[in-house]
Amino acid sequence: MRYYLLLLFTLIAPIARPQKGDSVMVRMIYDEVLANGQCYDRLRELCKGIGHRLAGSAQAERAIDWGRDAMIKSGFDTVYLQPVEVPRWIRGQSESAAYTTAGRRIDLPVAALGGSVGTSGELSARVIEARSLEELAQLGESRIRGKIVFLNKAMDPLLINTGAAYGGAYDIRSRGASEAARFGAVGCIIRSLTLAEDRYPHTGAMQYSEDVQRIPAAALSSVDARELSIALQADSSLVFHLNLHCEEFPRTIQYNVIGELRGSLFPDEYITVGGHLDSWDIGEGAHDDGCGIVQSMEVLRALRALGYRPRHTLRCVFFINEEFGNDGGETYAREAREKGEIHIAAIESDGGGFTPRGFSMQGTDYQYEWLRRLDSLLDPYHIHQFRRGWSGVDIAPLKDDRVALFGLLVDNQRYFDYHHSNNDVFEQVNRRELELGSAAMAALVYLIDRSGIPAQP
Ligand SMILES: [Zn+2]
Secondary structure (H helix, E strand, C coil): CHHHHHHHHHHHCCCCCCCHHHHHHHHHHHHHHHHHCCHHHHHHHHHHHHCCCCCCCHHHHHHHHHHHHHHHHCCCCEEEEEEEEEEEEECCCCEEEEEEECCEEEEECEEECECCCCCCCCEEEEEEEECCHHHHHHHCHHHHCCCEEEECCCCCCCCCCHHHHHHHHHHHHHCHHHHHHHCCCCEEEEECCCCCCCCCCCCCECCCCCCCCCCCEEEECHHHHHHHHHHHHHCCCCEEEEEECCEEEEEEEEEEEEEEECCCCEEEEEEEEEEECCCCCCCCCHHHHHHHHHHHHHHHHHHHHCCCCCCEEEEEEEECCCCCCCHHHHHHHHHHHHCCCEEEEEEECCCCCCCEEEEEEECCHHHHHHHHCCHHHHHHHCCCEEEECCCCCCCHHHCCCCCEEEEEEECCCCHHHHCCCCCCCHHHCCHHHHHHHHHHHHHHHHHHHHHCCCCCC
């Protein structure tokens, strides 16, 4: 019965604006995802069967195979792999940190930052603390040379948007080691980028400047950073010990995983939905970004299960290596341009599998007005936030004058508690929140497919 209703709506509805029948279809999408959703089970497979999967690693290879099989099982028309050149960096078998003060050695958990060099044996040195890169520069070479720089900058808890708080502290992780090395530091430790008070260190990408010595860099948990700071006030000559066994290898080939449902009217025009398949090499990459992966796959699965025949070709893309260079996103966009593929829209979920709130978008004024008109249609599902703003790292390279780029907005208050740490595991994901995000994305994909979301009237 529902199937025929649906057919009727898709036959009679013109291509432009949200229609009365759309509310029925959106309800059906939510029903399908909430009653028969597979994304939570897929996430369990990915997190518990494979676990973390840094680009270039053997686990990432397994995740690519898993992704292709899962898309085939979901019944997509076409499933294929797109080669992508990715870096290969390993943390090494072990890593450790400690400090000695008043004759006592105090061990603390540590995580090398992604891309760091190793310490070639134990690195032991005195510590100089700075609360920001500006403060570091003011300390100057005479106080820094020969020491380990401790960048103890917290994410701003007063910012309601935790992404902005992350952005505000990001520089200590990305540039801290090289800025410290400029003044003769021998190592760099940072306070983890998190709002949680716990003992999980959080890793993440760092970059070395070409013009300075590469020194090892690692993160301490928020609690250990606070305790080290207190210990330094009591004993400014305490000695810190760092053991990292990181290594870098030549770049290698891995793959974006791509699945499609062919469009019935405009098969050469694409609506892409995706997330990144790689994760950092600790934890299970559950919120970042296993959730985005399984939600994207669920979008196509649910629409297909409802018997919906898309007008445009719907693509699900599992991008490889968002975390350490965005090679998957760059390669996907470059090849799309080379092949003359027209992307009318792309949607990314990479903010964690939390309760969805709405969508941010990069596009024209006309496309933004189109998005805002969805408010009443999506109100019953508590989807209220429609703002202009960042979409997602993987899809950003698709930006041009035509495409509308969307990011799923979620309640991100807890995201950085888990992000890039051993605490980002399957158990931290709530099934219902995950499914609601998937349903919201599927509804948006359906509405875009119906309207074509033109750039101009
Ligand atoms: Zn991510």
